[in-house]
Amino acid sequence: MSDPDLIEIQNRLQRLEALLESGRVLNSTLDLPTLLDLIVNSAREMTDSEASSILLLDSKSGELYFEAASGSGEAIKRVVVPLDSSAAGWVCRSGEPLIIDNANQDTRFYREADAQSLFTTRSILAVPLKVQDKVIGCVEAVNKKGGVAFSAEDVEILSTLAGQAAVAIQNARLFEQSDQIAEMVHELRTPLTGIVAYSELLLRPNLKPEIVTQSAATIHTEARRLAQFINDFLDLARLESGRARITRAPVDVPRLVDEVVQLMLPQTAKSGLRLTASVPGELPAIKGDSERLKQIMINLVSNAIKYNRKGGQVTISVGVAGDRLRVQIIDTGKGIPAEALPNLFKKFYRVPDSEGWAQGTGLGLSIVKHILLRHDAHLVVESELGQGSTFRCVFPPARAVYSTSATAAGKPRMS
Ligand code: ADP
Numbered sequence: 001m002s003d004p005d006l007i008e009i010q011n012r013l014q015r016l017e018a019l020l021e022s023g024r025v026l027n028s029t030l031d032l033p034t035l036l037d038l039i040v041n042s043a044r045e046m047t048d049s050e051a052s053s054i055l056l057l058d059s060k061s062g063e064l065y066f067e068a069a070s071g072s073g074e075a076i077k078r079v080v081v082p083l084d085s086s087a088a089g090w091v092c093r094s095g096e097p098l099i100i101d102n103a104n105q106d107t108r109f110y111r112e113a114d115a116q117s118l119f120t121t122r123s124i125l126a127v128p129l130k131v132q133d134k135v136i137g138c139v140e141a142v143n144k145k146g147g148v149a150f151s152a153e154d155v156e157i158l159s160t161l162a163g164q165a166a167v168a169i170q171n172a173r174l175f176e177q178s179d180q181i182a183e184m185v186h187e188l189r190t191p192l193t194g195i196v197a198y199s200e201l202l203l204r205p206n207l208k209p210e211i212v213t214q215s216a217a218t219i220h221t222e223a224r225r226l227a228q229f230i231n232d233f234l235d236l237a238r239l240e241s242g243r244a245r246i247t248r249a250p251v252d253v254p255r256l257v258d259e260v261v262q263l264m265l266p267q268t269a270k271s272g273l274r275l276t277a278s279v280p281g282e283l284p285a286i287k288g289d290s291e292r293l294k295q296i297m298i299n300l301v302s303n304a305i306k307y308n309r310k311g312g313q314v315t316i317s318v319g320v321a322g323d324r325l326r327v328q329i330i331d332t333g334k335g336i337p338a339e340a341l342p343n344l345f346k347k348f349y350r351v352p353d354s355e356g357w358a359q360g361t362g363l364g365l366s367i368v369k370h371i372l373l374r375h376d377a378h379l380v381v382e383s384e385l386g387q388g389s390t391f392r393c394v395f396p397p398a399r400a401v402y403s404t405s406a407t408a409a410g411k412p413r414m415s
């Protein structure tokens with residue numbers, strides 16, 4: 001056997017070993033973000049590419065968006081790409097792999113992705129992620145190193161990896177779902193246990209009046225907590241599925257802020273806090289669902305109260321950022337640790353020490369996120385431990401026309 005043949009066999013063996021190893025690694029985690037990172041890193045290494053990414057199809061909205069990336073920066077994440085003029089869209093629709101040797105000259109390349117990530121795409125290899133013949137997204141390898149083109153062998157390798165990856169993604173999604181059901185049952189069980197225990201106590205004869213009062217008060221608190229949880233849970237389910245109707249009409253922001261202040265003043269006073277609001281005279285007009293926007297503000301102000309310190313301050317500050325309306329809820333509370341920020345908008349998530357501060361369900365910020373998404377608005381959180389937090393919502397001007405499926409700026413960023 002000649003030397004080149006031997007080298008070729010060795011190379012093939014190496015690639016096979018790498019694929020076997022990646023299969024083992026992908027099966028080692030059920031955490032979806034970790035899994036997606038492992039997939040993009042493997043895709044990049046195995047195809048010897050500068051960058052790689054995973055795009056997933058949202059089964060409810062039909063949108064195709066970047067979910068994970070390696071080598072092209074974080075900015076690309078959550079950017080939505082059009083199905084009819086992108087390589088990923090082509091692959092998702094056809095269910096076939098695609099090689100683009102010269103991205104600049106190919107109409108299937110979505111240029112906006114480069115503009116968003118400040119990356120330069122030259123060549124692309126994209127393969128579908130399929131679960132039982134259903135395409136759930138695709139994996140892309142970008143810019144083969146050494147100035148060469150992607151080969152048939154690269155297609156074979158990436159397709160095999162995508163096969164393993166699709167099964168692992170499906171498993172992680174199923175696990176996430178069952179995890180959420182477990183969380184929900186847990187949240188229901190805690191107040192129910194209190195209600196059952198105290199109502200049993202109330203059934204005993206000859207109780208002291210103060211025991212009766214205290215038990216009734218606990219039952220009342222726990223029942224309200226249960227009702228709040230169920231309301232939030234159903235509201236979030238409606239928002240997630242797109243069933244919640246969001247109206248769009250001009251919003252009277254000063255009036256809205258005034259209503260929120262009036263509503264929240266008793267709660268702030270009871271907690272020994274000060275609540276102030278500042279609203280300038282001139283504001284960019286926005287369109288939206290006033291009741292839903294009020295719900296956002298109440299949620300954020302409630303949190304600013306719950307996680308504040310005694311004698312602290314809550315400020316609602318309305319202002320302008322360029323041509324956009326900016327609404328900030330600022331508190332002087334416990335702050336949020338940096339490592340918790342990426343989880344803040346996840347269903348049921350609570351910063352571990354939260355229960356010591358206040359009761360909660362971990363659903364409020366998920367609801368806020370969904371309502372803001374439906375308004376094409378975005379939310380940024382800044383926080384310093386022990387100093388306080390700022391939740392900043394920025395709304396697009398009323399005249400701007402947005403189509404969420406093809407917005408150049410992609411989905412609003414929740415960070
Ligand atoms: P909860 O019902 O627990 O308040 P949210 O979804 O509203 O649920 O908030 C999620 C978690 O984020 C809270 O449990 C808390 O740990 C943290 N959090 C939210 N807002 C603040 C804030 N203003 N200051 C500090 N931590 C906050």
